[in-house]
Amino acid sequence: MTRYLGNGAYCYANSASMLLSTIGEDVEPGFFEVMTGFALGAFLSESNRIFFDSCSSSPDEGVNRAFDILGFHVQEKVKQDGALMPLDELREDLAVSPIMLGPLDMGHLTYNPNYRYVGGSDHYVLALDINVQEIMLHDPAGYPYVWLPLEQLDLAWKAERIKCSQGSYRYWLSPERIESPSVELVYERSLRLFQSRYKQQAIYGTDSNYVVGTNAILAKAEHIRSGNLVHGEIEHLIHFALPLGAKRAMDFSRFFAGSHTQLAHLKELQARLFGKCQSAAMLQEWCVLADTLEQLSEVEGEFEAAVTAL
Template sequence: MLPYIGSGAYCYANSSAMLLETIGEKVSPAVLEVLSGVGIGATWHEEQKVIYFGQVIPDRGVSHALELLGFRWTERSGDAESEPPLEELRRDLEHGPVLLGPLDMGYLTYNPNAAYLGGADHFVLAYEMDEQTIYLHDPAGFPFVSLPLAQFVLAWKAEKIFDRLFSYHYWTAPKRVGSPSEEEQAAKALRLFQGIYQESASAKPNPSVLYGKEAILRVVKRIEEEGGLSPAEIGHLSYFAFQLGARRAIDFAVFFSKHAPELAVIKEKQAKQFGRCHTLIVEKNEQELANAMCVLADIEEEFRQVVCAK
């Protein structure tokens, strides 16, 4: 197995690692990513014509990871229709950094690509705030940046993020209350993953949302029967989804290599298939991409069956 070390869209995992670092806890973003459960399964949203290779959104996933690692924390959120809780945030920042998200990337104007990123969710670490400005570490390559509060509030409201659970959401003040072993972490992660799959399996049938193998095959149908993928779909898959899927899968493989080697084998195979899909979509070879995604769908189903049988 060849682990991957490099850049990638691990914003909430990297921000979580930075938050834990502030209390002297060193946890790999790769482990946080796995324990979040965000990369388990796949979800197709019919109205938006978009697939995510996961079934849990980071709004929940960060909390899953912190819990499985043995931490307690403070978590706050608000209503999009209410006033942003800036004073509450200010008070919490006086005691330590906070992990903010989801934020709408379209309002993060220190990012030169912000104008093209509206509606995309993001997670950052805030470490200071004054009367006009908030100061951030953004794991997308922007340490020690600042944002006017008026702009920040628009991002923090997250109104354009279609699958958000919360507005004005953040985590702070983590504290270790347990020290689970690697074996215990793996066992708890498996129970989490089983729950994720069971939740989607028991959901009321809804043609506007598909899960797992069916979600992936819906993209194949778009290619083979509906005239091909739209520019937006191509952009999402080629700039984000496939490369993120590959990195997540190899991190899962490394995590499970000791305590669930049969899952590690499947995840390594999945990582390579994600990489093949990425290569094909950049080459604009949609027919071969459709074939490769059929294989990807079978791998996802194989992983689901093995996890649920444990």
């Protein structure tokens, strides 16, 4: 596999990596992304959009699991829905450590030229400094050292439109290494997490009547073949779901390389299929896109079976 280096919607992995770097720890974002276990499986949302991740989990929970697997203790704070923004607490904590904030609603991040078009999308950043009116952020979407007015921070950080996270004003600070697990132990812990993710997905799909896993991918392929795609679904696919799916699959392939040849191969194959889906969608070759999604579903089923059998 030729390694890919480039942009990707890795906001929480990039932000967590930046936070860990403040104590001299170098954890590659792609490696951290895999450790969360969040980017496994698939599900159809209520708006009929497909997400290639675990509907039974959240980025927040995944971030905490990754910290644990890698041997870090990181303070996490979150307020109840309806609480006021903890501005004084934030100021005190920023005097101690940079802070990872999220989820934020991207529709209120006014330094981003596209903020008007991405409302309701979740995002994670690293906070560095604060004054009376603004907060300074490293935004991994391509905006280092930007300043955000505190009234916009309040709206974004309240995350009222973000459904995958419980509570408001969540943040992490003061990472500390408390354990140095071996490569073998990290692999074993990760594998157990991956297995639990698939079990949780199946249970969640049954309990919540969500279409999940391979069935979700097949359902989306059939929906595309029927010609009923609307503009918002296409935008979701070409700007988010497909390119992110490809990048995540490549990072999983790298993780398994040298430890499990079959799993590494299946994830590389998934990455190639995601790329083919992206190309077909941009050319509006809907039958090709549907056919390729069906192939992707088959590979996803093989991967899930291989992981759960270990």
